[in-house]
Amino acid sequence: MTDEANQELRPDVVVRAHEADGAHRRPPADLDQLCINTIRTLAMDAVQQANSGHPGTPMGLAPLAYVLWTRHLKHNPGDPSWPNRDRFVLSAGHASMLLYALLHLTGYDLSLDEIKRFRQWGSKTPGHPERGLTPGVEVTTGPLGQGIANAIGMAIAERMLAERFNRPRCDVMDHHTYVFASDGDMMEGVASEASSLAGMLGLGKLIVFYDDNHITIEGSTELTFREKVTDRFRAYGWHVLRVADGNDLEEIERAIDEARAETERPTLVAVRTHIAYGSPNKQDTAAAHGSPLGEEEVRATKRNLGWPYEEPFTIPKEALAVFRRAVERGAAAQRDWAQTLYSYASANPELAAELQRVLTGELPAGWADALPSFEAGEKMATRSASGAALNALAKAVPELVGGI
Numbered sequence: 001m002t003d004e005a006n007q008e009l010r011p012d013v014v015v016r017a018h019e020a021d022g023a024h025r026r027p028p029a030d031l032d033q034l035c036i037n038t039i040r041t042l043a044m045d046a047v048q049q050a051n052s053g054h055p056g057t058p059m060g061l062a063p064l065a066y067v068l069w070t071r072h073l074k075h076n077p078g079d080p081s082w083p084n085r086d087r088f089v090l091s092a093g094h095a096s097m098l099l100y101a102l103l104h105l106t107g108y109d110l111s112l113d114e115i116k117r118f119r120q121w122g123s124k125t126p127g128h129p130e131r132g133l134t135p136g137v138e139v140t141t142g143p144l145g146q147g148i149a150n151a152i153g154m155a156i157a158e159r160m161l162a163e164r165f166n167r168p169r170c171d172v173m174d175h176h177t178y179v180f181a182s183d184g185d186m187m188e189g190v191a192s193e194a195s196s197l198a199g200m201l202g203l204g205k206l207i208v209f210y211d212d213n214h215i216t217i218e219g220s221t222e223l224t225f226r227e228k229v230t231d232r233f234r235a236y237g238w239h240v241l242r243v244a245d246g247n248d249l250e251e252i253e254r255a256i257d258e259a260r261a262e263t264e265r266p267t268l269v270a271v272r273t274h275i276a277y278g279s280p281n282k283q284d285t286a287a288a289h290g291s292p293l294g295e296e297e298v299r300a301t302k303r304n305l306g307w308p309y310e311e312p313f314t315i316p317k318e319a320l321a322v323f324r325r326a327v328e329r330g331a332a333a334q335r336d337w338a339q340t341l342y343s344y345a346s347a348n349p350e351l352a353a354e355l356q357r358v359l360t361g362e363l364p365a366g367w368a369d370a371l372p373s374f375e376a377g378e379k380m381a382t383r384s385a386s387g388a389a390l391n392a393l394a395k396a397v398p399e400l401v402g403g404i
């Protein structure tokens with residue numbers, strides 16, 4: 001066994017050690033920390049440069065994001081539209097710099113210059129993430145509660161596609177939906193309603209991480225939000241886990257493994273994090289929620305975290321190499337999937353064509369022929385008319401989701 005911790009932090013050494021031996025699949029601990037601090041410092045620096053934004057939440061969530069994105073998330077930075085990618089939704093959209101840092105570091109088409117233009121007019125890095133503007137952003141978020149509700153819709157879509165199209169030994173649709181949600185997300189009614197439905201449907205491939213940082217915009221959650229979130233999700237029928245220390249990578253790892261092993265229920269992982277982790281004067285305070293830390297505090301935080309670089313926006317090469325492994329791994333995963341799809345299409349050509357139609361969002365030919373017609377003047381509750389129309393459409397358009 002080699003002692004990885006004593007190896008020089010060279011990307012080629014780390015990558016080879018990682019690849020060569022299953023027992024050494026992880027970068028050494030100090031390289032993990034360097035990667036995590038790279039996320040934290042990018043967030044601090046971008047918010048400082050913009051002189052607005054939310055630095056604290058990306059800093060608290062950085063270890064969880066690092067473990068999830070480098071060890072578990074199935075995604076291809078080279079093709080953000082790959083249909084069988086895992087979905088990642090940052091419901092707490094105010095923490096957008098966390099997502100932009102991850103997208104840049106793992107190799108999406110989002111340059112460091114765009115990170116430096118955080119919150120500037122015309123940039124790809126607006127204050128809150130916008131789908132369609134920034135490659136890799138799955139859902140526009142910012143209005144709290146909405147991201148988690150959208151993600152539940154995505155998990156429903158995965159389940160419907162998998163049940164309809166997968167065939168034995170040929171899973172063309174098989175991916176997880178991961179969400180980061182904050183206290184504010186948990187306060188919103190839309191999140192509760194959607195989560196209740198997710199529990200009822202038993203969406204086993206949905207994993208929501210609750211950023212339990214005890215802080216909201218106005219101060220401590222003690223002021224406004226004392227409910228037992230975990231008990232509420234248990235009541236919805238969710239599988240509920242806790243990570244007591246959001247900086248403990250092994251504890252995070254175990255929780256993710258346990259969440260993925262649960263296939264019958266969605267999982268909520270309440271992760272105790274610390275907003276603005278590492279900031280000597282702003283950690284665990286609402287001051288780190290919606291304003292820059294300040295030049296002096298940024299310097300003090302970097303010192304405190306053991307960050308050796310003076311220059312803002314520094315990305316150490318060895319850290320970048322760890323994140324960028326996503327490019328090769330993602331391309332390989334998508335190639336494997338394309339192979340599966342090829343075999344699937346040979347064995348099931350009609351189903352494959354139908355899957356293609358659904359994925360491209362086209363309606364089936366003649367879909368409107370199924371609609372009922374009603375006589376003018378006929379007395380009928382609009383609810384019943386709507387129900388009749390939806391039921392007719394559901395036969396012609398099986399991917400339709402709706403209700404009255």
Ligand SMILES: Cc1ncc(C[n+]2csc(CCOP(=O)(O)OP(=O)(O)O)c2C)c(N)n1
Nearest residue numbers: 057142143144182183184185215216217289
């Ligand atoms: C529906 C909605 N109401 C209000 C806001 C304004 N807002 C932005 S963040 C926030 C709360 C912040 O607390 P938390 O969600 O715990 O985030 P943290 O400070 O821990 O990052 C609020 C009220 C919003 N974005 N969406």
Ligand SMILES: [Mg+2]
Nearest residue numbers: 183213215216
């Ligand atoms: Mg909070």
